[in-house]
Amino acid sequence: MKYEPASEGYAAGCLAASGSALLTGLLLFLNGGVVLALLNALASGGMTFVRDERFSQFVVLFVPVVMVVFEWIMIDYLRARLIPSRRNQIESPESNKTSTSGRKQFDAGRLGRE
Numbered sequence: 001m002k003y004e005p006a007s008e009g010y011a012a013g014c015l016a017a018s019g020s021a022l023l024t025g026l027l028l029f030l031n032g033g034v035v036l037a038l039l040n041a042l043a044s045g046g047m048t049f050v051r052d053e054r055f056s057q058f059v060v061l062f063v064p065v066v067m068v069v070f071e072w073i074m075i076d077y078l079r080a081r082l083i084p085s086r087r088n089q090i091e092s093p094e095s096n097k098t099s100t101s102g103r104k105q106f107d108a109g110r111l112g113r114e
Contacts, residue, residue, distance in 0.1 A: 031071075034067075035063045035067075
């Protein structure tokens, strides 16, 4: 018995995980830039507590991560609203009756009976 790995499922999962990691990295990079720009604007506006190294380091490291969490929550919410799930696409029992009778008609036509 020869072993053949099921590479189709793994490739899709690997691609999804890689895409998710790349998007998260991009969002962290952009969020860090936004937070740094905001801190510089606050510092030039005369707020002295922003110049404290401990405070600014905490804000620069913590706030982008919190922003990414909220961004992923928004992405999941929008995906759920805009893309129909597979559960909603399951056929109703009435449509199954129609497809079954259509199958019977197809079989009868194929076999030469009507």
